[in-house]
Amino acid sequence: MKTLFRTLVITVSIASFTACNANTKQEKQNFAVAETKLETTLKTEKPEIKVALLLDTSNSMDGLIDQAKAQLWQIVNELSYAKCKEESPDLKIALYEYGNDNLNADEGYLRQVIAFSDDLDEISKSLFSLTTNGGNEYCGKVIQTALNQLDWGNNDNDLKFIFIAGNEPYTQGNVSYKDASKLAHKNDVTVNTIYCGDYNQGISSYWKDGADLTHGDYMAINHNQSTVHIASPYDDKILELNKKLNKTYVAYGKAGRSKMELQAEQDSNAMDYDKANAVSRTVSKSSKFYKNSSWDLVDAEAEKSFSYDDLKEEQLPEELKGKSKTEIKSYINKKRKEREALQKSINDLNQKRRDYIAKQSKSPENGLENAMLRAIKSQANKKNYIWD
Known part of the structure; x- marks a missing residue:
């Protein structure tokens, strides 16, 4: 039975190594890699795109x-x-x-x-x-x-x-x-x-x-x-939704306030270059890449490790201090629904924006x-x- 279990584990490990790789290695090589990395391959890792940008300044x-x-x-x-x-x-x-x-x-x-x-x-x-x-x-x-x-x-x-x-x-x-x-x-x-x-x-x-x-x-x-940057008829509406999107963030903990200020600062930096650049940032803020669980309760609640029982009164923003756990949950749930609706609207408008830009006679190079x-x-x- 132990031998059978070991064989099954190694087989699963091999599958996890080659899930997205078009160039499958030989069976013996896979077996050797899986056996030497048995412990790490028991856990399926989500793929990542890692980009190191090295700029001459x-x-x-x-x-x-x-x-x-x-x-x-x-x-x-x-x-x-x-x-x-x-x-x-x-x-x-x-x-x-x-x-x-x-x-x-x-x-x-x-x-x-x-x-x-x-x-x-x-x-x-x-x-x-x-x-x-x-x-x-x-x-x-x-x-x-x-x-x-x-x-x-x-x-x-x-x-x-x-x-x-x-x-x-x-x-x-x-x-x-x-x-x-x-x-x-x-x-x-x-x-x-x-x-x-x-x-x-x-x-x-x-x-x-x-x-x-x-x-x-x-x-x-x-x-x-x-x-x-190519302007589109949808830019102003997307930027209007960005202001509403920012209001769905519920800052908490020591870094909460400074992180919210940083969010606003980067909105401003993007706008300083061009309105269309600020629109692109808004779209990024509505993507799966924009994660703020370290300071935003809405994102934090989605983490498996999060527990309302771990929240301390001094970590909470003013609007949630003195509230019961049920009241806090209700508030966060409301903000989550607002954010999801806004993100959907932004992404829908962005699809129209992408189609509009693609139809322009001259694409930005x-x-x-x-x-x-x-x-x-x-x-x-x-x-x-x-x-x-």
Whole structure:
């Protein structure tokens, strides 16, 4: 009986490894992997899309940073339509800056701005914190650092990407880009390179070779090109719904108030670029990627680990202090229903907005956004990911 149970467990484990992988390994290899990782494979992991964005923040890269700020939400929205089999993957984004004289020389003029996170407001805040200052751009060093510092995991169904953007030779620094590429390949991480300038100059500067070594994509963009946002007849209504959506958040705990202020700040940052960019952020806030269980009671209640019995009076917002558990539950349930209805309305309007934009004679050709999405979709197809 024990032998039969062990066989069944290993069989289930093998299935979990190959659920979204089009390139199934040989049976003996699967058996060996499953047997050595028996404990970890007993638990089915939800697939994740992990994107580490490595941005050159030297003097000449102001345009690149502006593109990243202006195009973040559209990139997030496109990734939200991905499916692995019938399952929607989670999204985690990390951000590094490099090539900036303000950074520590001993550490290679680079900095981890934020580790892998699914907190979209914190990711936006991190992007908006970036400033430029001339420096030394060490591509091999920043890639190696991101590979070593970040938790890439070992789920075969995950999509793991590094996107590195810059405009100096890829060979600079005392860490060979070839060694960094070998480390990436070992960790099943695809390195995609984005040269900010002439396509052929990027090739001669070894940016294409850096991508080829991990079967990634090499791209060249005009980093000084302004982001193009297409306005639609649905934008004003979506932004109106965003104001109502914000009122469904019930901040609690020590971080509650500051997190709600951060939410409003990132709404403002998006609007400062363009109304259509603010619309894209609103759509992101209505997607499965926008998670705030650490400070919002509506999201927190949906977590399996949540219990009303664990809530303390001092953690509650003013409107819920002194209320019974039944009253709090009723209030949260009301807010949840309001949010779900608003999110549905936003997503319905966004579908009409997408259709409208698709019919325009000239689609926006946004450098960083288009480069990243083309690479992600192409490489995701190899693991049987599809887009709705």
